[in-house]
Amino acid sequence: MLLLAVTVATATLAMGLSLRGASDALYVQTRAATAGPDVVALSGDTGRAVTSALTGLADDPEVVAHHGPYQIVYADLTTRGSATSPVVVHGFDERPAAINRPLLTSGRWIRPGGTVLERGFATELGVKVGDRVTIEGRAYPVLGIAVTAATSIYPWAAQIGPGGGPSNYTGLAWMTRADARELAAAHDLPVTTAIDLKLKDPGATEAFREAHRFPAPRVNLHSWQFNAEQDARILRNSEPILIVGSWLLAFLAITGVAALATGRALEQTRRAGLLKAVGATPALIATVLLTEYLTLALAGEALGLAIARLAMPALASPTASRIGDLGGPGTGTVIATTVLALVVAVLSALRPTLRALRTATVTALSAAAHQPRRRPWLTALSALLPTPLLLGLRLTARHPGRAVLQAGSIATTVFAIATLLALFAEPVRGYGLNGSPALPNLRDAHDRRLLLAVTALLIVLALVNAITFTWTMAIEARTNVAIARALGATPGQVTAGLSAAQLLPAVPGAALGVLLHLGLRWLLTAGNAADAPVPWLLGAALATVLATAALTALPARLAARRPVARTLSAEAT
C-alpha cells in the first residue's frame, strides 16, 4: 500500500517537475541536429523593399551566416484519407543549406514535383514516405519526413499568418523554391518572405531584435528562444495537472497509509514496550518503528522516478516534431520526490509512533486496544436507527479522525473526476481546416489523457484506501463485532454496518468534492467557461459512493464471517 501510494505520487511529481526542462532539452537537441537558426526574420509584406530589408539583416556584423531569403506559402493540404489542414510551404534549395538544415528522419530531401513533410505534421496526418498529398488541388509525392528547429512544433509551424497577421493551427511542408513559387502564383496564395540568421553570439538574440526594428516594411524577428518557449505551449496545462495531481495523490497516500499505520498501532506499541524493556532510547525506538515506513517510501520513490523516466518521452513531446533524449530526472526533482516520500512516510506513521513512545513500558507490553473516546450523543442517536446504521454509526464514532480522512479521500477523488468531466465538457477546436476535428487538437487531447491518467491513479488509490479503511476498522473492531454477533447481530447486519461506516463519511466527502470543484471553478475560470452538467457531477458523486459501498462489501463480509468464538477466546487470553 505504502509502496504503491508513494510510487504513483512521486512518479507524478517527478514528471510534473521534469516537464519544464524537458521541452527545452528536446528543442536544444533538435536545434543542434538541424543547425537551427538563431533568428528567423519574416515579413508578410511584398515588394523589393522586403527582400532588401531581409538581405540587409544578413549584412549585419553580428550575423555570421544566413539562409534565404525564401518564400513561405500559405496553402491547404488534403491527404488521401481526406484529412485537411492549413499548411505553410517553405521553398528551399534542393541542396541543404549551412543553417536551417532540416533533419530527415525518413525518405529523401526535396526534388522538383515532390514534398517533404514535417514529422509532427505527417504523424498526425498519418502520412508516410511514398504517400501522396494534395496541396491546392495538385498531388505531390511525399519524398521524406524531417524535423526542424527553425519553426515551433506542429501545429504552430506558421510563425506569422498571411500579411503578418495571426496564424491558424498549421503544418509545415518543404518544396523546391520553384515549386513553392509556382504554387503561390498558380493559386494567388498569400506569401511570407523569410531569412534564417546565425549570430556571432547565439544568446544575444534580444539585443539583435532591439537593434533591428523596422517601421516599414514590417519584419518579425523570431529568436530560437522564442521558438523554444512556443514549443512549451503544448505542455502549458500538463505541468499543473501533474503537480497538483501529485499533491492530491500524496494526500490520498497519507490518508491510506495513516489508516494502515493506525491499524498496526497496537503491534507497534508492543514492540516499543519490548525495546524500552531492554533499555532502548526513545530515538532508537523511533528509528526502529519508522525505518520500515521510510525504507518502503524510499523504494517507492525509486520506482516512481524510474516510471517517470520511462514515461517522460511520450509525456514531454506529444507531437513528433522534436528529437532527442531527455535523460533522467534532475537533482531538484530527485530532492523534491525524496521530500515527498519522506513526508508521506513520516506523516503516516508519526502519530502511532509517538503514541508508542509515550506509553509506559508495562502498559505497552500489555497493550490493549486503543480505548476509543465515548460519544454519548452519537450512541443515543444510533439507538434510533436500524441495526446496520446503528453498528455503522458506532463504528464510525470510534475513530472520527479516520472518518475525516475517509471523507477527504473521497472528496479528493470526486473533485478530480469532476475536473475531468469539466475538461471533457469543453468544446475542442480541431487542427483541421476551419477547426475540423479530422485532425485532433493535440494539446487538449494531451491534457485530457494526462488528467484521465492522474484521475485514474487517484481513483485506484481511493479504492485501495476504501478497502484499507474497511479492513483496518474491521480488525480494530473485531471484538466489538464478535460481541455484537454473539448478542444476535446477523453477519448481514454486521457487513452492512461495516459498509455503512465507510459510507457515512463517503457521502459528505462526495458532496464536498463536487462543491470544491464548483467553488474553484467559480473562482478560477472565466464566466463563460464550459462546465460539466450538474447531472454528470451528481452522477460522478453517486458512482463514487456506490463504488465505495461495493468495494467495502467484500472485506466487510469477510470480517463479519470471522468465527465469533475464536475471536472472543483470543481476546480473553
Added chain:
Amino acid sequence: MSESSAVIQVRGLVKEHGQGESRVRAVDEVDLEVPQGEMLAVMGPSGCGKSTLLHLLGGLERPTRGEVWVAGRRIDGLSERALARLRRRSVGFVFQAFHLVEELSAAENVELPALLAGGSPRQARRRAGVLLERVGLAARARHLPSQLSGGQRQRVAIARALVNEPLVVLADEPTGNLDSAASLEVLRIFEELRAAGQTLVIVTHDERVAAGADRLISMRDGMFVDDTRLAGATPRGLGDLLNLDG
C-alpha cells in the same frame, strides 16, 4: 426429540479442531439434555472441551457431527443468520472476560441486545434500568466498563445476557477473572436466577458455583465422565454454602 420439554438437547455431538495429524477432538460423542429451569454446571480441567461445548450450544461454533436442539429447534444446520436470530431471543451469554463494549456505558451495554433484536430505544433503556437495579448497579448505569470493578463488569454482563429474556443463559467461567468477594456477588445473582426458574448452563472451575447447581457434569478429553444430580442444591442450600443472609 423436538417435542421434549428440554430447553437444550444434544445427541452424539462431536467437535474437532485442526486437520490431519494435528486434529484434536474437543467434544467427543456427547449426549445432553437440559430441562427448563435447570442450573447445570460443567466442570473439568482446562482444555477438556467445556467452553467449546458452550459455544456449540449457543451456535457460536458448528459441530463436526451430531445434533443440537434449542427450544425444540435443531440448530446445528442453521444459517449464520438464523443462528444470530436464535441467540437474540433464546440465548444469553456471559463470558469470563466480560466482553463489554468499552466505549458504551453500563446501561448502553445492557440495552444493546435489545436494540439488535429490534426493540425500541425507550423499552430497551427501561429494561436495562430494571436489570441494572436487579444486579445492584442502578447507581452505576452511566459508568464505562473501565470505571467498574471486575465483579461489577460481570454483573453488567449478566444483565446484558438477560435483557431479551432468553430461554437459557450460557456462562463461560463467569467467576474466572474475579476475586473472592466479586465472585460472591456474581454467585448471588445466579442463585436468584435459578430461584426464578431461569435455565442456566455454567462452565466453571469454581466449586462454589458447581455446588449451587442442580446438576454437575464432569468433562475430560471432550467426554462426559460424570453426570451427578445435586439433590441438596436448592436456592437456600447455595445461600448456606456461601454464608449469604438470604
